[in-house]
Amino acid sequence: MALDLTDEERAVAAGRDGEGAAMAMRILAESARLLGATELIPVRSAHIDGALYHGDSGTLFAERLVAGGAKVAVRATLNVGALDLTGSCRVRLEGAERDMARRMMRAYRELGCEPSWTCAPYQAGHRPEKGTDVAWGESNAVVFCNSVLGARTNRYGDFLDIACAIAGRAPDTGLHRVENRRARVVFDVSALPAPFLSSEIAWPVLGSLFGREIGSAVGVVTGITGHPGEDALKAFGAAAASTGAVGLFHIAGVTPEAPDLEAALGGQPAVATVAVTPAMALDAQRRLSTAERADRIDAVAIGSPHLSPRELDALERLVAGRRLAVPLFACTGRHALDAFGPDRRAALERAGVVIVADTCVVVTPIMAEVAGGVLMTNSGKFAQYAPGNTGYAVLYASLADCVESAVTGRPVLRELAA
Numbered sequence: 001m002a003l004d005l006t007d008e009e010r011a012v013a014a015g016r017d018g019e020g021a022a023m024a025m026r027i028l029a030e031s032a033r034l035l036g037a038t039e040l041i042p043v044r045s046a047h048i049d050g051a052l053y054h055g056d057s058g059t060l061f062a063e064r065l066v067a068g069g070a071k072v073a074v075r076a077t078l079n080v081g082a083l084d085l086t087g088s089c090r091v092r093l094e095g096a097e098r099d100m101a102r103r104m105m106r107a108y109r110e111l112g113c114e115p116s117w118t119c120a121p122y123q124a125g126h127r128p129e130k131g132t133d134v135a136w137g138e139s140n141a142v143v144f145c146n147s148v149l150g151a152r153t154n155r156y157g158d159f160l161d162i163a164c165a166i167a168g169r170a171p172d173t174g175l176h177r178v179e180n181r182r183a184r185v186v187f188d189v190s191a192l193p194a195p196f197l198s199s200e201i202a203w204p205v206l207g208s209l210f211g212r213e214i215g216s217a218v219g220v221v222t223g224i225t226g227h228p229g230e231d232a233l234k235a236f237g238a239a240a241a242s243t244g245a246v247g248l249f250h251i252a253g254v255t256p257e258a259p260d261l262e263a264a265l266g267g268q269p270a271v272a273t274v275a276v277t278p279a280m281a282l283d284a285q286r287r288l289s290t291a292e293r294a295d296r297i298d299a300v301a302i303g304s305p306h307l308s309p310r311e312l313d314a315l316e317r318l319v320a321g322r323r324l325a326v327p328l329f330a331c332t333g334r335h336a337l338d339a340f341g342p343d344r345r346a347a348l349e350r351a352g353v354v355i356v357a358d359t360c361v362v363v364t365p366i367m368a369e370v371a372g373g374v375l376m377t378n379s380g381k382f383a384q385y386a387p388g389n390t391g392y393a394v395l396y397a398s399l400a401d402c403v404e405s406a407v408t409g410r411p412v413l414r415e416l417a418a
Contacts, residue, residue: 020070024166037171046076046165049137050158051108053082053101062107073168077116081105086357092365117358118333120306135164139241146248150256182266183220186273190223203232204380207239209284216245220264239380288383288396303331304379318403324352325409331356
């Protein structure tokens, strides 16, 4: 069936509200046609991933929307940009690239977007209600929004995300539809030891395995006996969205659309079951490290997704006033830094922690260029993307081991999967 626009939507596309709004509506309508949607649906909010500078075309696109008088019609938070506008750290973009990145960030603010500059808007108060339709970009934000909050969004990429925000609409397809949200695959972790499942390292490891095994399907995790906390779910979803195309996961008894296994499956039988063994978990953990026989590290990077206030508290306890031998880059949002406070932040910086706000070390050049460099991280998402984006080989470890390694300048690896 063909896409059926309302009279209102056709009027906007024809230019009634200005060229910027018309361009957004036309982009949205054509995308909806390509996706096979028959109509557009209203959305309550958006999270915009398209403000990260990858080239001049993105800046010129945003400025054209501004010149056409466009404004977002719904609440729209902004994902990380290419610059740290707080001045916390130095980004190695120079000249024309730096100017275009700054212009891009300014253009999105002029469109009416909130300058949140975080990949974790759900930590900054942007938490749509269960069952509401939204248009979010950025893979970890999308999977958290769908899975942990129970709101409904597809993975909206650059620059469909801002088009949805300006139009206040999205294609009625994919994970907006209830029938597409039920789990098809069971991911059973009941055979894994309880001490591992209760450890910090488990969630990025299991998330990376889930993404590889599930791909783009919707799966439900069974064998979890209690709520692991939002930071664990954040880490699981980010890793799953990095190794697969996961936009929604359920955890039986934990996430809002999965009070039990039957509810997660929508009363239907699973098409497949993945029975996770300790050997599979150990292999998944080993896959997160690409550095071989490393006897030193050159940097530590944490905070992908951005560190929560609780994670900053944990970092503070682990550093405990010691001096780091190598820089530890802690990526977080303004909201978390405001809650943390300037005195505690200054103490971390004196120890050698490099606070990174508004952006991220894996998507913009902040870390020094080091031939054969080795980066340690506790993030499954960093582990997946850092080798290709930064040139550093990666060692995956717990936060505690990351801090100890930063203090000594060499790998400390004490926690392993069972």
